[in-house]
Amino acid sequence: MDKPCFKPVLLGITLLAIACMTVIALVLTVAKHQTVDLPYSTQYGIVFDAGSTHTSLFLYQWPGNKENNTGIVSQKLTCDVKGDGISSYVTNPPDAGQSLKECIDVAMTAIPPSQLSTTPVYLGATAGMRLLMLENQTQAERILAEVTKAIQSYPFDFRGARILTGMEEGAYGWITINYLLEGFIKYAFDGRWVHPKSGKIQGALDLGGASAQISFTPKDPVKDPGSAFDLQLYGYRYQLYTYSYLCYGKDQALKMLQAYLHMAARPSSVVQHPCYHRNYSLTLKLGELYNSPCVVKPLPFDPALKVTFLGTGDSQLCLSLMKSIINLTDCSFYPDCGFNGVYQPPVNGEFFAFSAYFYTFNFLGLAPRTPLPRVLATIESYCNKTWDTLVLEYPKVKETYLRDYCGSAHYIMTILLKGFKFNDSWDQIYFYKQAEDNDIGWTLGYMLNLTNLISSDRPLVITGVQHSQWAAEVFFIVFVLFLSILILIVLCAWGPKH
Known part of the structure; x- marks a missing residue:
């Protein structure tokens, strides 16, 4: 004798499955799936302007993201090194390095200790050292070696001392002036950085x-x-x-x-x-x-x-x-x-x-x-x-x-x-x-150019799943449940008689 298919049980299973599908689809649909930006962390950079008559330290800072591959850089502080330019230390090169330390100490107090090791430091020498290089290349190179030694004694990411052309x-x-006057990029009313179509280039x-x-x-x-x-x-x-x-x-x-x-x-x-x-x-x-x-x-x-x-x-x-x-x-x-x-x-x-x-x-x-x-x-x-x-x-x-x-x-x-x-x-x-x-001077423009070599540190953290992914998941779950119910109905209605 064949066992009948219990329709009330089948109906209950079907309704339960439909209810589960509805709840799951609803939860997946209304769940908020978004990307969350980690907060910016300020980055720092130091440039020494080693001019012919004096040396100055410039400390720059910028948020840890970039606009079109160039950092948004601003000046945090300056420090004038005591004494004449480093080219004046031709008879005593070690003193050229020692002269920088007071200003380096000032900069260190303005940078969080945890970021000292990732703060790049550059020294650029200009015409005074260009002249000394023509007159006495050996002494010019000794002076650069001494300022390098002095800066390397600090926990910075020293990137080198060189004579600029x-x-x-x-x-x-030129870059410094046009950056400061928003000739390259400006902050728009809607909160975006845009390139000014009619910006003046000075x-x-x-x-x-x-x-x-x-x-x-x-x-x-x-x-x-x-x-x-x-x-x-x-x-x-x-x-x-x-x-x-x-x-x-x-x-x-x-x-x-x-x-x-x-x-x-x-x-x-x-x-x-x-x-x-x-x-x-x-x-x-x-x-x-x-x-x-x-x-x-x-x-x-x-x-x-x-x-x-x-x-x-x-x-x-x-x-x-x-x-x-x-x-x-x-x-x-x-x-x-x-x-x-x-x-x-x-x-x-x-x-x-x-x-x-x-x-x-x-x-x-x-x-x-x-x-x-x-x-x-x-x-x-x-x-x-x-x-x-x-x-x-x-x-x-x-x-x-x-x-x-x-x-x-x-x-x-x-x-x-x-x-x-x-x-x-x-x-x-x-x-x-x-x-x-x-x-106004060459140091900010130098720093702006060098930020192209400093990677952005603003990673994206994904919470939940992306829109295309959860849409596919909803469809897959609904389809599997529907197919399971259909198979159950078929087995119950057309199964073998005992």
Whole structure:
């Protein structure tokens, strides 16, 4: 006799299975499946600017994610190293390394101890060391070895000490300015970082102690490959014209003027100096005057002999003599030349002038921007003052600064107007030290470029499963349960009779 299929049991099983399917599908459907971003962790980087007259430490920080492969970097602190630039330690290289330690200690207190070992440190030396490398390569390399030893004694991720090329120095200064002024990327109202379609790209004018740099994006492609610098930031490519005039920084230019005046006055040991104020005198040994590869020693040469410069306070003659230390005539790329026969396309757009440009013009009350006639009148008035008057007016300013502001100002006007050809675009130059609370210089641009080598540390943690995955799971479970019920019904209805 066949056993009947118990329909009430079958019905109960079916209803239970359907209920289970419904609950499981509902739970999977309403469950929140999302990606959770781990919090940003701040990263740090240190750059030493080892210039010709002094060294500064810059500590930068940025969130542990990147925008289009470039970090969002800001300046956290700066520290000026005591003493002169590292190239001045030619007779005692170990002291160059020791001089950095006080500022390194300051930086260490600003970085969490757990991140010291992952904080990259770079030292970039500029024109002072470029000159020393030409004059005494062995001592230059010893100085770099000593600063390397000093930094490596700290628990940082030291990435090296090197001498930057003039082109690098100019290009990184240009990057710094345009980054700070949001020419590359800006924070939009909706909370996104976007590339400004109409963002202005500024030019950069940097005047150091031993070199001068000009960098900008010309209207037309750069004709001389030797002065073209191609780079990519935030997913966009730029072609930059940049050139560094070694020996034409402020200090070296004034030294070349001294040497020019001395050679013209030989054999006299008393030389009239129109850029020095009346009643001012300066006595130097020839060894001090001709201690740079930027000036040619007279023959015969006795470094112990002395020369005395007497100030005459002749502003117009001072300006005229500045043209004698730069070459404004030879140009194989005519008319596209700066000075000394160097190719330069016509200047384009607005420019930020910093370093010695700013310090000189700020002292004279001409920063950030002043009409050209007033600039010329202010320099003329300052140069024609007597030394006694200046000392009374500025009792707290160092003697060397007061003495050199006249010559520096006339040198600046010479290279800007006659050299770089800003005659018709003077009002496009702005003289600044900082932008958005960050110092303008090459170090921030250097750090920005190097963040392309620092990986993002913002990993994604997946909670639950992704949308496509849980949709497939719902379908699979429902299908299996449905197939199981169908098989059960078939077996019950068509199974063998006993």
